[in-house]
Amino acid sequence: MRNHLFFLSTDSHASPFDMNIALDAGFDVALPYVSVKEDDVEGLTHDIIFSRGPKGTKHSAIFVGGSDMELVEKIVKRAGDSMFDPFTVSIFSDPKGAYTTASALVAKTRKAVGGLSGKKIVIFGGTGPVGQVAAVLCAMENADTTIVTSRDKKAGEEAAVKISSVYGVSIKGAAARTGEERLALIQEADIAIATVKAGIQILSLNELGSVKNPLIVADVNAVPPSGFGGLAPGDDMKQIATCVKGIGALCIGFIKYKVEVDIFKSMLENKITANFKTAYESAKTLA
Ligand SMILES: NC(=O)c1ccc[n+]([C@@H]2O[C@H](COP(=O)([O-])OP(=O)(O)OC[C@H]3O[C@@H](n4cnc5c(N)ncnc54)[C@H](OP(=O)(O)O)[C@@H]3O)[C@@H](O)[C@H]2O)c1
Known part of the structure; x- marks a missing residue:
């Protein structure tokens, strides 16, 4: 058949x-x-x-x-x-690819930094599907703080409350409309993730150059310009500023592709119900 x-x-x-x-x-x-x-x-x-x-x-x-x-x-x-x-x-x-994309993003970042437990994580554009699921996965990995940002303070806070209640995790919301607000958030973070709408740059290379704390950035936007200035899509923990290393969108997209193939293949072998947790388990083995 x-x-x-x-x-x-x-x-x-x-x-x-x-x-x-x-x-x-x-x-x-x-x-x-x-x-x-x-x-x-x-x-x-x-x-x-x-x-x-x-x-x-x-x-x-x-x-x-x-x-x-x-x-x-x-x-x-x-x-x-x-x-x-x-x-x-x-x-x-896999709504709008969010389950497989967020899984690949978080699994790759987790592997790159040797675990997310205790980390301070900011997710720019965290009100979208990919950002929301990434926030849930970071919180499930026992991150110290997971912040989802929005251009609108109220929208960020409402998204955080909703995600926290639906998934039983603790996520905070913040405004990141201006460069000043975005810089203030990354000065206190270990990891900054960009899940903003395609083609939007959230921080320039010049802004990243002012970071004084060790920071890992990860971006899922493959449409130029990249979410973080100086980060190329294929970069894998590349040093892009004095204190900043980055993971690019193709590096994450390649894992996302493998996760999705893996789940589709499993569906042909066994009867399964696969959601974001299935995708994340797969991503952790494939990252
Ligand atoms: N690499 C891959 O394999 C892969 C797969 C799927 C998706 N993606 C990428 O993942 C990213 C997130 O996807 P998504 O569907 O979750 O995104 P989305 O819903 O299109 O956008 C995410 C958030 O971006 C913010 N945003 C919109 N316009 C903005 C602007 N001009 N400036 C700053 N922020 C803006 C919005 O938040 P506020 O309105 O609250 O500010 C929105 O909730 C996209 O870049 C998409 O291309 C990558």
């Missing part, structure tokens, strides 16, 4: 990025369902699990993606609740 991936997206399109990786990993076909709402899921799931009989369930799987992280999680729950033995299939969620 051919291996079918049913791609349920909360957006008006299904990401070609994820489709490419699913096909590279061994799925024969990826079938997109777009603008999926919670109430669509039971019917879609029943059509997926019943159509090919119990033996066919090994050859059908569900991927849930899209920008709406909360809706993705609701869809995953509804799909799971709509299945029963022997009519169960694998489900993998």
Whole structure:
């Protein structure tokens, strides 16, 4: 039987990025369902699990993606609740690539610094999907402090409260609208991470040159300019200023690709439910 991936997206399109990786990993076909709402899921799931009989369930799987992280999680729950033995299939969620990207980012940074326990970590652009998941993973690694920043103080604080409550971790919020605010945050940090919108530079090389404490920076933005001045996408712990070493977006993106392939391959071998915790476990072995 051919291996079918049913791609349920909360957006008006299904990401070609994820489709490419699913096909590279061994799925024969990826079938997109777009603008999926919670109430669509039971019917879609029943059509997926019943159509090919119990033996066919090994050859059908569900991927849930899209920008709406909360809706993705609701869809995953509804799909799971709509299945029963022997009519169960694998489900993998990765909203806007955030689970695999944040996993690769945090696992790579963790390895580079020899563990995140006790570290002071600032995540610029931490209100987006990648930043939120990265914050959860840092907090789960017992970072001393994990701060998510926003251009808007209230938005940063609200995001921190929400993430802390949903995932049972302790995260702080801060404003980082001006260069002064951003510099003040990194002067007190061990690690600064950029998960801002693509193509936005958060700190220039000149600003990084003023840092007096040892600082590791990591960036997931592959669209020029990089999130940190002087950091090239392929850099792997490169010294970019006197006290600053950096990890670039391609270095992290390469691990993200391997994690996503790894999970898609696992779905072809066993029935699994994969989320950000699965992605992080995989990333820690692949980083
Ligand atoms: N390397 C990889 O494999 C990979 C994979 C997926 C994604 N990515 C990258 O990961 C990054 C984060 O993705 P995402 O989807 O989480 O990002 P996003 O939602 O597009 O943006 C993240 C945050 O950036 C802030 N932001 C927006 N415009 C800004 C501006 N002009 N100046 C400063 N901050 C601004 C916003 O925060 P506030 O409005 O609260 O300030 C927003 O919440 C992106 O650069 C994306 O390209 C990389």
